[in-house]
Amino acid sequence: MVHKKTQLKDIAREVGVSTATVSYVLNDHPMSARISEDVSARIRQTALDLNYQPNQIAKSLKTQKTYTIGLIVADIANPFSAHMARIIEDDAKKKGYTVIFGSSDENIDKAQNLINTMFNRQIDGLILAAVDKSQSQIADILKKGVPLVLIDRYFPMDQVSYVGIDNYGATYEAVELLIRNGRKRIGLISYHTELVHLSERNRGYLDALRDGGITADNALIKTISLHQIRQDVERSLAELLQAEPAVDAVLFTTNLLSINGLRYLYQQKVAIPEQLAVVAFDETDVYDFFPISITYVRQPLDELGRAASEVLISQMENKTEQAIQVNLKTTLVVGQSSG
C-alpha cells in the first residue's frame, strides 16, 4: 500500500488554515511571529503526525535555490578525489547542502557534459578539478555567474576562486632535501600535461636544482601519459635506472605516480635509498609496506576539501564578488627513503 506523500495543503486542510500559514510556520518565516501559538502548535503537530517531508524540488523552483553543490573530479575512485569528496560532503551537509558528483576522466568533453547536467539541475555552486586546457570552459562558467571554486588544479585567471597547495614550494623543498642529502642526479616523474599545478611542481624541481648548483638534465625529466600511467612509469623508471651517469634520486609528483613508481622499484629490488633516494607525493597506504619509511609531500587533504567547501558556500551565500585564492602549505614528511 503506497501512501501518497503528504503536502502542505493536507496539513492546511487538517488544521483549517491556508497553505500560506502552514508554510510560514514550518519555515519559521518572519511572518510566523504573528501567528497564534495555538495554530502554530497544531500545524507543527499535524506535520509530525502526517510525517510531512517538504518537496525540495517545488521549493527550489520557487526560491531559485537548490541547496545542491556540484563536485567534478577526475575520478571519484582515485583515493585523492574520494578523500576530498568525503570532506566536502561533511562540510556541505553541515550547512544544509547536498553534493552531486561526477568524474571527468581528464576529458574536456565529459567535463562539459557534467557541467551542463549540473547546471540544468540548477546547482547553487560548483567545485571543479578542471581538466587540461579548459580555460575557456572555466570562463564560460564564470560568465554564467554560477559560484565556482577550482580545486587542486590552478589556472591563471584572477576572477576565479581557487583552493590548492603551494605546488612550487612542495617540490622545491623536496629537491632541496635530496640535494642536502648529497644527491646530484635527481630524476622527476610527472604527468605529460599543461596543467599549471603540475608545471609548477616541475618548476619547483628545476629551481631547486639551479639553486643547488646542479644543471638540470632533460633526460632525467619523464612525463607520463594520464591514460597509461603504469606502463609509462615503469618504462620511465627503467630508462632512468640506466642513465649515464647514474641517477641517484627520483621525485614523484602525484599519488598514482608514487604508487606505480614504488611498486616498480620494489619489484626491481632497487635499493632505497642506497642506490636511489625517493621522495613520493601524497599519503598512501602502501608506504607502510616498505622496509624503510618513505619521504613524501603531504597535502593537507582535509583542509583542502574544507576550504573549497567553505569558500564556495560563503560565495554562494554572501554573493561575494571577490574571488578568493587559497594556497595551502604542504608538509615534507621526512623518512629514510630520501637518503
Add this chain to the structure above:
Amino acid sequence: MVHKKTQLKDIAREVGVSTATVSYVLNDHPMSARISEDVSARIRQTALDLNYQPNQIAKSLKTQKTYTIGLIVADIANPFSAHMARIIEDDAKKKGYTVIFGSSDENIDKAQNLINTMFNRQIDGLILAAVDKSQSQIADILKKGVPLVLIDRYFPMDQVSYVGIDNYGATYEAVELLIRNGRKRIGLISYHTELVHLSERNRGYLDALRDGGITADNALIKTISLHQIRQDVERSLAELLQAEPAVDAVLFTTNLLSINGLRYLYQQKVAIPEQLAVVAFDETDVYDFFPISITYVRQPLDELGRAASEVLISQMENKTEQAIQVNLKTTLVVGQSSG
C-alpha cells in the same frame, strides 16, 4: 554581465509559436510529428542560438521524475565504496541519471538523515549500503514505494532487491584452501556486527572448518570494532600470535581489515606463509608490496556496481514489483601467502 538563462518562452517568442510547440519539438514528443519541418527546424536552431538549457527542476516538478539516484555508502573515502560509486556513476550517466551520494559512517541516524534528504529531493531510486540493525529503516523505504537496491550488505527480507556476493562461499572456499594446505589452527578477523553479509562470511569459515574435520576454537575468532579498526586488529593479531597451540593461518573478511592486518604482520616481521598463512579480502594496492604474492578473495566490484545500477534503474523504469536478488561469485586469487 550575468545573462538571464534562456527559457522555453524566449524561444517561443523568438520563433512565434507557443511554449507547448517548443516543448514538443525539443523533447521529441509524439505530438512533434505533426509539427511542420520548417517550424521544428527554426525552434531547434533558436534553442542552439540562445544556448537553451532546460531547467531540470521545473521539468521534474511537472513530470514527477528527477532522473536522480541516491547512493548511500558507509564512507565514500573507502576505496571499496569509491570504486563502486564510480561504476554506478558511469552506468547511471549512460542512462541519463545523476547520482547524489552520502556517507553513513555505519551510523543509523546519519543514514536516516541522508535518506530523508534524498527523499525530499525526490530521488527516483536509492542504492543503499545499509547499516547494522536497519531492517525497519529499510522496511520504511519499501513502504514509501521508492525503488531500492541494497548493495553489499544483505538483509533477510524477500521484498527488497539486493546485489552482493556469495559471502558464505567466499570464506568457505578460502578456509578450504588453507586446510588443504595443511593449516589446522585458522584465525578469523571479522567485524563486531550483526550485519548478515559478515555473519555469512563467519558461517562460511565455521562450516569449512567443520567439513575439514577441524573443531572451531572461539579464541581464534576475533571481532573488530568498526570504529577503531587499526587498534583492534593489532591487538587481535597479537593475541592470535600468542595463542596455544600456535595459530598457523588467518583469514581477513574485509579490505580494511586486510590492510591493517597485513601492515601489522609486516611490521612484526611475521613469516608469511611459514609461520602464518594469510588470506585477505578484496583487492588493494598494498599486496604488490609484499615479498610474496597475497592470496585474497576478489569481489567483482565492477559487476557489483553495474548490477546494482541496472537492477535499480530497471525497477524504476519498468515499475517491476518483483524484487531481484543477485549474488555474484567471488574469485579466490591464489598466491603464496596461503601456504
Add this chain to the structure above:
DNA sequence: CTGAAAGCGCTTACAG
C-alpha cells in the same frame, strides 16, 4: 498542424 490553459508543490508580496 498549433495554442490556451491547467497544474506540479511550494513561497511570498499584498491585502485586509
Add this chain to the structure above:
DNA sequence: CTGAAAGCGCTTACAG
C-alpha cells in the same frame, strides 16, 4: 493575525 492569488519553468491533455 490570516488568506487569496500569483508565479517559479516546465509538460500535456484537450480543443480546435
